[in-house]
Amino acid sequence: EAAVTQSPRNKVAVTGGKVTLSCNQTNNHNNMYWYRQDTGHGLRLIHYSYGAGSTEKGDIPDGYKASRPSQENFSLILELATPSQTSVYFCASGDADSSYEQYFGPGTRLTVL
Amino acid sequence: QQKVQQSPESLTVSEGAMASLNCTFSDGTSNNFRWYRQHSAKGLEVLVSIFSDGEKEEGRFTAHLNRANLHVSLHIREPQPSDSAVYLCAVSMWGYAQGLTFGLGTRVSVFP
Numbered sequence: 001e002a003a004v005t006q007s008p009r010n011k012v013a014v015t016g017g018k019v020t021l022s023c024n025q026t027n028n029h030n031n032m033y034w035y036r037q038d039t040g041h042g043l044r045l046i047h048y049s050y051g052a053g054s055t056e057k058g059d060i061p062d063g064y065k066a067s068r069p070s071q072e073n074f075s076l077i078l079e080l081a082t083p084s085q086t087s088v089y090f091c092a093s094g095d096a097d098s099s100y101e102q103y104f105g106p107g108t109r110l111t112v113l
Numbered sequence: 114q115q116k117v118q119q120s121p122e123s124l125t126v127s128e129g130a131m132a133s134l135n136c137t138f139s140d141g142t143s144n145n146f147r148w149y150r151q152h153s154a155k156g157l158e159v160l161v162s163i164f165s166d167g168e169k170e171e172g173r174f175t176a177h178l179n180r181a182n183l184h185v186s187l188h189i190r191e192p193q194p195s196d197s198a199v200y201l202c203a204v205s206m207w208g209y210a211q212g213l214t215f216g217l218g219t220r221v222s223v224f225p
Contacts, residue, residue, distance in 0.1 A: 033212050035212075040217070041217075042201070042215045042216060042217045042218065043201070043203075043213075043215040044215075045211075045212040045213070045214075048211065048212050056211070058211075058212055059114075059212075090156070090157070092157075099162065099164075100145060100205070101147070101159060101162060102147075102159075102203075102212075102213060103159075104149075104156045104157040105156060106155060106156045107155065107156060
């Protein structure tokens with residue numbers, strides 16, 4: 001079964017600090033995604049990747065960077081965290097072999113004070 | 114830009130009754146539709162995926178797609194208290210890896 005893990009599961013950060021959220025998948029999927037989920041907005045796509053070394057902007061990329069150093073790992077980086085980035089972040093993986101199904105991780109709850 | 118709207122916002126049903134959820138989308142060229150379930154801000158669990166007009170059943174969950182009407186629905190047969198969750202509709206284009214567009218969800222509560 002598809003396996004996507006995220007770390008940390010909970011994070012409290014200070015405004016202006018750097019935050020890195022990590023995602024690992026053991027499905028050997030080419031594509032990986034970062035979403036954030038907020039009340040009233042639902043899930044929104046931040047960045048995605050087609051494979052190692054690739055990162056693409058999603059619908060709301062401002063204030064976020066992404067890194068895909070390998071097939072298995074995809075990170076979301078907040079260089080200067082702001083309170084508006086307080087949210088629950090979900091990572092997902094998928095590709096054509098899975099009928100473009102996206103398998104989601106358990107989420108990371110980030111609070112920026 | 115794709116817009117996905119779900120109705121109702123919340124739904125209360127008795128155990129064993131049919132639950133029906135609706136989802137409308139704005140881009141008529143969309144051809145990749147999925148229903149997810151989310152328990153209490155946890156991860157998303159895919160329930161049904163449907164790619165062509167008609168019906169697709171997965172256990173107690175049935176999706177109906179009518180692309181001409183820009184509408185996809187989910188029906189839950191014999192819902193159980195453990196089905197109480199938020200149900201999310203997600204839409205994309207087949208073959209495009211740019212991610213899914215989600216609706217805001219329908220909160221379903223099932224009472225014994």
